[in-house]
Amino acid sequence: MGEEAVEFSVEKVARDCKQSAVDVGDRTYVIGRSDDDSKSSIIVKILDKLTQTWAVPTVLGTQPTLTKSQSAIPVNDEKILIIEKGVPLNESIWFLEIDTPFVKQQRKIKGTEVVSWSKGIIGVGQKPVVISGPSGVGKGTLSAKLMKDYPSKFGFSVSHTTRSPREKEIDGVHYHFTERSKIEKDISEGKFLEFAHVHGNVYGTSIEAVESVTDEGKRCILDIDVQGARSVRASSLEAIFIFVCPPSFKELEKRLRARGTETEEQIQKRLRNARAELDQSNSPGLFDHLLVNDDLETCYENLKKLLSLDDDHEDSDDLFIKDGKQSASYCIVSKHDSEFLLQPETNEAKNGATSLLALDLSSLSGGAPGRTRGLKIRSINSF
Numbered sequence: 141m142g143e144e145a146v147e148f149s150v151e152k153v154a155r156d157c158k159q160s161a162v163d164v165g166d167r168t169y170v171i172g173r174s175d176d177d178s179k180s181s182i183i184v185k186i187l188d189k190l191t192q193t194w195a196v197p198t199v200l201g202t203q204p205t206l207t208k209s210q211s212a213i214p215v216n217d218e219k220i221l222i223i224e225k226g227v228p229l230n231e232s233i234w235f236l237e238i239d240t241p242f243v244k245q246q247r248k249i250k251g252t253e254v255v256s257w258s259k260g261i262i263g264v265g266q267k268p269v270v271i272s273g274p275s276g277v278g279k280g281t282l283s284a285k286l287m288k289d290y291p292s293k294f295g296f297s298v299s300h301t302t303r304s305p306r307e308k309e310i311d312g313v314h315y316h317f318t319e320r321s322k323i324e325k326d327i328s329e330g331k332f333l334e335f336a337h338v339h340g341n342v343y344g345t346s347i348e349a350v351e352s353v354t355d356e357g358k359r360c361i362l363d364i365d366v367q368g369a370r371s372v373r374a375s376s377l378e379a380i381f382i383f384v385c386p387p388s389f390k391e392l393e394k395r396l397r398a399r400g401t402e403t404e405e406q407i408q409k410r411l412r413n414a415r416a417e418l419d420q421s422n423s424p425g426l427f428d429h430l431l432v433n434d435d436l437e438t439c440y441e442n443l444k445k446l447l448s449l450d451d452d453h454e455d456s457d458d459l460f461i462k463d464g465k466q467s468a469s470y471c472i473v474s475k476h477d478s479e480f481l482l483q484p485e486t487n488e489a490k491n492g493a494t495s496l497l498a499l500d501l502s503s504l505s506g507g508a509p510g511r512t513r514g515l516k517i518r519s520i521n522s523f
């Protein structure tokens with residue numbers, strides 16, 4: 141069976157350098173290790189070719205290590221593809237976001253030049269599930285049931301909060317309990333997907349909390365309030381949004397009291413907020429599904445149906461992941477539309493890297509900021 145021949149045009153690829161210079165429009169982006177090798181950080185500098193002035197941007201996101209050298213090429217006006225040398229392929233693909241919607245938004249907030257690192261992930265991963273609803277409605281109970289019954293399918297996004305731990309709550313398991321100054325600093329550094337002031341405390345979902353679950357191949361569950369759901373809806377993360385309603389306000393109050401975790405004053409505050417949250421359950425375009433949690437088992441069965449847990453649906457990502465799991469390291473040689481030709485580095489034959497690979501970026505799908513998902517890879521034995 142002959143594969144269709146693909147023509148790759150040779151574009152300017154910055155290769156095998158300690159620092160790569162990549163031209164995008166009127167700017168040159170210089171990316172790489174600093175001249176002082178004792179510093180492990182990566183520098184990014186921007187040259188405005190029209191004015192011949194340099195800018196050092198605020199760099200957001202977790203940076204790659206860039207241990208030796210890298211190859212780099214623009215994907216489009218929004219991002220630069222970088223492949224790190226000497227690292228297995230599925231660890232080596234990175235993007236420097238230079239003008240994505242996220243970067244534009246951060247630039248506006250900070251009033252400075254901003255770029256952001258994003259790790260390339262082969263395959264799509266399953267959409268996270270946002271479960272929202274008033275305090276005491278049973279979101280935590282439903283999520284815990286899912287996690288207990290499907291431990292290999294679901295993982296919980298561990299939020300950060302400034303509230304004090306309840307008895308039996310464990311730091312790092314139920315929440316990351318944190319100081320207000322620390323969470324505010326992390327939020328300002330772009331580490332959070334969303335945050336909100338809820339019942340007098342700050343709660344937030346870090347990008348890492350969601351992506352570490354998705355990276356494990358699990359579907360991430362976010363138990364967050366309605367403000368948080370709204371922020372996630374506005375972000376690049378594609379998720380399913382479920383609102384859980386109580387059968388009545390009286391029953392909600394009964395459950396909150398029966399849980400016995402809040403003072404009377406806190407219960408009153410949560411009930412006041414519950415009215416506002418219930419009013420927003422029908423906000424146009426916010427929630428995909430409403431579930432009434434009257435009888436717990438019935439509600440849980442309905443939740444499972446929504447998540448197609450009765451289907452034996454398998455993700456087809458494995459098709460693409462096979463090549464990405466190679467231990468060999470590659471570098472970019474050229475570009476054809478949204479495909480990038482990757483060539484094994486010399487001496488990689490012993491690692492099984494005998495063929496060229498095509499990295500397809502045509503169907504990138506929204507990960508949280510910090511991850512670019514939906515990369516596809518195929519082998520090209522001859523072209």
Ligand SMILES: Nc1ncnc2c1ncn2[C@@H]1O[C@H](COP(=O)(O)OP(=O)(O)OP(=O)(O)O)[C@@H](O)[C@H]1O
Nearest residue numbers: 274275276277278279280281395399433434435436
């Ligand atoms: N269908 C149900 N019928 C009766 N009690 C329920 C039902 N679902 C949950 N509960 C109970 O209601 C209380 C509140 O549930 P849970 O803690 O799961 O709510 P929550 O929505 O996660 O609240 P919060 O937003 O404050 O974290 C718990 O004591 C739980 O056992």
Ligand SMILES: Nc1nc2c(ncn2[C@@H]2O[C@H](COP(=O)(O)O)[C@@H](O)[C@H]2O)c(=O)[nH]1
Nearest residue numbers: 275299335336338343344345363364365368
């Ligand atoms: N916007 C966010 N809301 C969150 C997050 N984590 C939890 N929550 C919501 O807060 C209330 C109160 O929770 P509790 O544990 O103090 O009872 C509840 O509605 C949660 O859904 C978050 O990261 N972001």
